[in-house]
Amino acid sequence: EAMYMECIFCKIISGSIPSYKVYEDELVFAFLDIYPCSEGHTVVLPKKHIERFTDLDVKDASDLFASVHKISKVVSKTFDLHGMNIGMNVGEVAGQSVPHVHVHIIPRKEGDNGGSMHSIVETNPDTGNLADLAKKVRESF
Numbered sequence: 853e854a855m856y857m858e859c860i861f862c863k864i865i866s867g868s869i870p871s872y873k874v875y876e877d878e879l880v881f882a883f884l885d886i887y888p889c890s891e892g893h894t895v896v897l898p899k900k901h902i903e904r905f906t907d908l909d910v911k912d913a914s915d916l917f918a919s920v921h922k923i924s925k926v927v928s929k930t931f932d933l934h935g936m937n938i939g940m941n942v943g944e945v946a947g948q949s950v951p952h953v954h955v956h957i958i959p960r961k962e963g964d965n966g967g968s969m970h971s972i973v974e975t976n977p978d979t980g981n982l983a984d985l986a987k988k989v990r991e992s993f
Contacts, residue, residue: 856901861952865899875926880919890959890966892931896920897954905942905953916955924957935960939969 856862863869865881872884874894885893898916902908908916924938937958941947960966 856952859901859950859952861897861950861954862901865897875919875923877919879915882919882923885956889956890961890964892927892933892957892959894923894927894957895954896923896957897952902953903951904948905940908953916953920955920957927957927959931959933959934962937966937969 860869864871864883872886873881874884875882875896878899880896880898882894882896885895896916896919898908898912900912902912905913920938924936927933928936937960938955939958940953940955941949958966
C-alpha cells in the first residue's frame with residue numbers, strides 16, 4: 853500500500869494536505885472537491901496509490917465502486933438531489949489531472965444547465981462498423 857509523497861491525493865489521505873473529508877474507511881477516502889462542478893461534488897479514491905482505473909485489480913475496482921455506491925446514496929440524500937453524474941477521467945487525454953485513481957460524484961438538480969456523459973466528447977464516428985467493433989472487443993477478452 854505504497855503512498856507516493858509527491859502525489860497530492862496521497863498527501864490528502866495522509867493528512868499532510870487538509871481536505872473537507874466526508875468519508876474514510878480502510879480502503880477509500882472521500883472529500884469535497886475544492887473546484888466543484890456543483891454543490892456537494894465529491895471525490896472518492898482508493899487509499900492505495902494506483903495511477904489509472906485500468907491498472908486496478910478486480911477486487912480493488914469492486915471495493916472502490918461499492919464505496920462509490922454507498923457514498924453517492926448519502927450525498928444524494930444530504931443534498932436532496934434529483935440525480936448525479938458519477939464518472940472518472942482515465943488518462944491525461946481524458947482529463948485526468950491527478951495520476952491517482954479517483955471517481956467524481958457530481959450532484960445534479962433540475963435546471964442546472966449541465967449535460968450528460970454524451971456531452972464530454974462528440975467525434976461523430978462512423979456507425980456502419982459497430983458489428984465489427986463489437987466483435988473485435990468480444991474477441992479481446
